[in-house]
Amino acid sequence: MKSDCEKVAAIVIKYGGNHDSLISILQDIQSEYHFLPEDALRAVASQLDLPLIQVYGVATFFKAFSLKQRGEHMVSVCLGTACHVRRAPAVLDEVKRQLGIEPGETTEDMRFSLETVNCLGACALGPILVVDGKYHGQMSPGKIKKALRKGKRNPEG
Amino acid sequence: MVELTIDGVRTIALEGTTVLEAATEMGIIIPTLCYHPALSPYGACRVCIVEVVKGNRSSLEASCTLPVEDGQVILTNSEKVRKTRELIVELLLASCPNSKTLQDMAANMGINKVRFKIKDRGCILCGLCVRYCKEQMKSGGIGFIGRGTSRRVATAFDVTPEECRNCGGCEWICPVCERACTAGNLIDGVCGGCQNLIPVETCPVCTGCSESVGPQGHKVY
Known part of the structure; x- marks a missing residue:
């Protein structure tokens, strides 16, 4: 680019x-x-x-800067202590499965980038998934599809 | 002018100078590694630590970045300083066992064992090369990238920068590149060889009475 x-x-x-x-x-x-x-x-x-x-x-x-090309939408999964005990790893696994990428990677169509964060300071909302700066609290593997839909042009894909 | 006491001797120093400079002026040798008189003080290696006595308390400070103050009481070779300095050199050796400068320093201090796990990184992040490039060559071709355990000296995008004039100063000033320890096998992280085989330079500012150089004799670190 x-x-x-x-x-x-x-x-x-x-x-x-x-x-x-x-x-x-x-x-x-x-x-x-x-x-x-x-x-x-x-x-x-x-x-x-x-x-x-x-x-x-x-x-x-600074970790906030990336020298690698990233997708249009930034997806962050919080793996802090509070989120971790509320099954954030399961949320991460589901996000990885749906996007087909590992943390730090970008989907081939350059739409999504996935990263993990250590704490977002909103532990009461955990587990948290952040899509383009919007916090989705109390996340469960079942709610992920809806949270990610915004970034997908064709929701079924 | 400020008046301070170094190792029990009252002395005066120019305002704005550092404790290290004042001590050197008096003929007291403080071992240094990341300090170079032609470069700005950096305080990275902490080898030059001294004890600053304040009443009943004392603190350890890097003398190369410590400005002289009126009434300061400095100890350059107390038990506390020696023990901490040995620890620091051991830590530096653990990350860079093939540096002759470090091995010589360890031999001079009587270190015969590195208590830490040896992880050879080939760099102690002293910043000499970075400062040399920036301040002496006015180039700024190399610098630190990353942070924490992944911090290292590199060029931008890992390509030779336009600013680089191939002067080789960064290698020349590096305590690891230029003076590599050629000892084949290290025992407990130290070689301890050269200091006993090759006579070292005698101290240029020796006054014959300084205790700072220790019982091993007057040697340049």
Whole structure:
């Protein structure tokens, strides 16, 4: 996936080309492309006049940033202690089965990416499944299909 | 100017300097690893720890990043410092047993066993190469990536960066790459060989009275 240089440039200009805004810039690029493309990082480095390794170091430091291409919809399964005792592993197994991918992977049609998180801080709602930032609490293997339907264009597929 | 006491000797130091610099000025040798006079202090390896006495309490601080303060009382070679320093060197050796610099340091401190499980990572993350590249070559071709246990020194996207001039400074300054320990088999993580075979450089600032260098004699770490 090629990134649009103008979009990246616009994001950098929005933050005044300031070194301190590097994380904010990367966050904006990530929400634009769902991941951080290599040429976008190169463009940011040259526009901010920073060594590429500094941008790359920040991008690899935070777990929120991904350098691998990710799908349109982000699916996160909480495996924190509270969710775990409420059978989050069963929820994860069901999500893996329905999407046909392992955590950290993306479906072939680039629609879904699956990841596990360690705690979302909403333990009372556990087990939690997050689809595109929307929290689905008290999840059970039976409810997953409905929660994922939003991201699927043809629900039966 | 600030007045401080290092190993029981009152001394004055310029404001803004570090305890390590003040001690070196006095001829007290504090072993260092990630410190280099031409690079900014980093405080990564913790080998240069000293004891800072405050009343009845004391704390251990890395002297390379500790600014001098008025009335500071510093001990550079107390029992607590020695024991902790040995532990630190053992930990560093456990992650990098093939570094001659580290093996020499261990031999000088009288370490004869590494108590930790040896996991050779080939890097102690001292940051010397990163700082050399950034500060001396003004290049910034290499840096740290990842974090925690997966933190390592690398180039962006694992390709040789445009900034790199192939100066080789990163290898030259590395305590692991440049001075590799050639001992074939390590016993308990230490080789302990070279220090006994090859005479080491004598200390350049030796005043002949410093206790900091320990009973092994005046040696450069």
